[in-house]
Amino acid sequence: MVNAHRSYILHISIIGMLAAMFFILPAYHVGNLSRIMVLAVYAMGFNVLFGYTGLLSLGHALFFATGMYGLGMAMNTFNIAAEPAMLIGGICAFLVSAVIGFLALRTSGVAFMIVTLMFAQAGYLTILYFGAYTRGDEGFVIPQADRMIAGIDITGETARYFSALFLFSVVFLLIMYLVRSPFGHTIVAIRENEERTRMLGYDTVRHKLAAVIISGTISGIAGAAYALLFGYAGATFATVQYSIFPLLWVLLGGAGTTLGPIIGTIFMFYLIDLSSTVTQAYMLIAGVVLVLLTLFAPQGLAGELRRRVFKWLP
Amino acid sequence: MVAVNILTTKGLTKNYGGIKANTDIDFELQRGKVTALIGPNGAGKSTFVGMLCGRFPATRGEVFFEGQNISSLPAHKRIQLGIAYTFQITSVYSGLTLLENVAIAARRRLGKDFASVTEKVDSVLAQVGLSDRAYQIAGDLSYGHQRVLEIAMGLAQDPRLFILDEPTQGLAETEIDDFVKLIKSLAGETTILLIEHNMDVVMRTADQITVLEFGKTLASGTPDEIHRNEAVQAAYLGTAADA
Numbered sequence: 001m002v003n004a005h006r007s008y009i010l011h012i013s014i015i016g017m018l019a020a021m022f023f024i025l026p027a028y029h030v031g032n033l034s035r036i037m038v039l040a041v042y043a044m045g046f047n048v049l050f051g052y053t054g055l056l057s058l059g060h061a062l063f064f065a066t067g068m069y070g071l072g073m074a075m076n077t078f079n080i081a082a083e084p085a086m087l088i089g090g091i092c093a094f095l096v097s098a099v100i101g102f103l104a105l106r107t108s109g110v111a112f113m114i115v116t117l118m119f120a121q122a123g124y125l126t127i128l129y130f131g132a133y134t135r136g137d138e139g140f141v142i143p144q145a146d147r148m149i150a151g152i153d154i155t156g157e158t159a160r161y162f163s164a165l166f167l168f169s170v171v172f173l174l175i176m177y178l179v180r181s182p183f184g185h186t187i188v189a190i191r192e193n194e195e196r197t198r199m200l201g202y203d204t205v206r207h208k209l210a211a212v213i214i215s216g217t218i219s220g221i222a223g224a225a226y227a228l229l230f231g232y233a234g235a236t237f238a239t240v241q242y243s244i245f246p247l248l249w250v251l252l253g254g255a256g257t258t259l260g261p262i263i264g265t266i267f268m269f270y271l272i273d274l275s276s277t278v279t280q281a282y283m284l285i286a287g288v289v290l291v292l293l294t295l296f297a298p299q300g301l302a303g304e305l306r307r308r309v310f311k312w313l314p
Numbered sequence: 315m316v317a318v319n320i321l322t323t324k325g326l327t328k329n330y331g332g333i334k335a336n337t338d339i340d341f342e343l344q345r346g347k348v349t350a351l352i353g354p355n356g357a358g359k360s361t362f363v364g365m366l367c368g369r370f371p372a373t374r375g376e377v378f379f380e381g382q383n384i385s386s387l388p389a390h391k392r393i394q395l396g397i398a399y400t401f402q403i404t405s406v407y408s409g410l411t412l413l414e415n416v417a418i419a420a421r422r423r424l425g426k427d428f429a430s431v432t433e434k435v436d437s438v439l440a441q442v443g444l445s446d447r448a449y450q451i452a453g454d455l456s457y458g459h460q461r462v463l464e465i466a467m468g469l470a471q472d473p474r475l476f477i478l479d480e481p482t483q484g485l486a487e488t489e490i491d492d493f494v495k496l497i498k499s500l501a502g503e504t505t506i507l508l509i510e511h512n513m514d515v516v517m518r519t520a521d522q523i524t525v526l527e528f529g530k531t532l533a534s535g536t537p538d539e540i541h542r543n544e545a546v547q548a549a550y551l552g553t554a555a556d557a
């Protein structure tokens with residue numbers, strides 16, 4: 001299949017480009033890009049549910065924060081090493097998304113949005129309530145000395161960049177594979193017409209649950225990696241704002257495209273970064289650009305690319 | 315020995331609040347035959363077949379498919395047993411290509427086997443005459459072609475029982491002829507339950523006819539028997555029979 005080859009080459013080239021950026025870009029941007037890649041993993045997780053399955057969750061910060069606190073508390077409270085702590089973060093997000101998915105999928109549409117929002121809010125309040133352990137709003141720092149993976153200190157710029165790139169690449173390729181698989185086709189079918197899909201003999205409830213779990217677990221892993229690489233966990237990451245971010249990234253980049261999340265995350269990061277150097281009202285500029293984009297490129301940047309140039313983009 | 319009936323119902327009933335859409339329907343569907351389900355608008359035909367394939371839960375009563383009581387099975391499990399269903403109101407994936415529409419239908423059974431999915435899709439599109447439109451977006455098709463696509467999606471599942479809810483509604487005369495040919499070519503291997511308002515199509519395809527009225531079976535039999543049935547003539551065929 002020609003399209004499969006093209007898509008494979010494209011994805012590998014993007015990973016190659018990101019690796020090259022490390023050597024090309026000045027240190028400031030390298031630092032930004034490390035952060036962006038981890039956040040893009042979060043966006044990719046969100047995209048599985050929103051872009052491919054057509055379910056809009058307004059509570060993904062809960063999964064991100066679950067991974068973050070799973071790792072953070074494992075390391076700080078229980079003195080567990082980074083690698084198993086990472087695993088714990090992932091497992092926590094897996095469990096939480098399974099439970100939330102099971103409950104929230106009894107609803108659909110707007111009700112689903114509200115239920116996920118409420119669960120995330122409950123999660124946020126829980127973090128504040130147990131402030132004695134979670135340090136609440138203030139958060140806690142993960143000591144530099146503990147932040148080692150396989151004996152490598154990942155607090156250095158180089159190690160951090162390539163750890164972020166490694167995680168990004170794994171998830172990026174995983175999702176490329178996922179959306180081409182029968183499962184990927186089925187969740188798209190559910191997004192396009194759920195009743196038709198059910199009446200073609202697919203267990204739509206089970207597929208949607210699987211999508212929530214995959215999406216939530218990837219988001220949680222992103223949260224855990226964020227805490228590990230940048231050394232901080234805090235309740236801000238569980239706020240509504242962090243549920244809205246991945247939605248914006250994915251919308252800007254192109255929902256239901258494999259490239260959308262990374263494009264959208266880079267774009268929005270620099271949009272805020274650049275406009276804040278120009279004016280205090282940087283959110284205003286960001287807002288205007290967002291509105292313009294939704295007006296003129298409603299399918300996001302990658303979506304427009306797919307529509308106009310590369311019809312085969314996955 | 316293979317039972318004569320592929321599907322039977324006992325006391326199948328559906329109430330929508332106060333509306334009695336179906337009341338105590340006992341029904342037998344003969345294997346390998348084309349059975350037409352007819353009746354005036356609002357008689358409860360769509361409701362009835364919806365309860366057979368699990369789209370709507372029954373208020374009470376039972377459905378047996380191949381001797382198995384499937385009353386408590388969810389829709390997807392019933393479909394997996396070999397029942398395909400097409401909607402009265404066209405329901406395709408209007409944002410996807412024809413190819414992908416049919417592939418989704420075929421993939422449920424053939425799964426990861428890409429080669430046989432492709433083969434199935436090609437053969438079904440050829441069978442219904444949509445091959446040259448394979449890469450068009452379903453939503454861009456004419457209404458008639460969307461109806462045909464919906465039928466193709468049923469065929470792609472290789473069903474044992476194929477339920478079609480008013481498939482010829484809105485089709486042009488030539489498309490109806492093609493449809494009649496298609497149904498005749500399927501008969502024998504596939505059991506067909508056809509809801510149909512077009513009496514010409516019914517008379518050309520049906521081996522058996524069941525008439526529904528006010529949510530109850532008014533009569534069942536061969537086209538000849540139904541044609542002669544006075545109750546049916548009075549209630550429904552009246553003018554159609556003279557035409």
Ligand SMILES: Nc1ncnc2c1ncn2[C@@H]1O[C@H](COP(=O)(O)OP(=O)(O)OP(=O)(O)O)[C@@H](O)[C@H]1O
Nearest residue numbers: 330333335353354355356357358359360361362402
């Ligand atoms: N979801 C629903 N809620 C309430 N009443 C319904 C619902 N669906 C159908 N009905 C009612 O049930 C009765 C039977 O409807 P049904 O659609 O089964 O008829 P039909 O024989 O298929 O008619 P048509 O030939 O118009 O398709 C009608 O009176 C209809 O108004």
Ligand SMILES: [Mg+2]
Nearest residue numbers: 359360361402
């Ligand atoms: Mg009907």
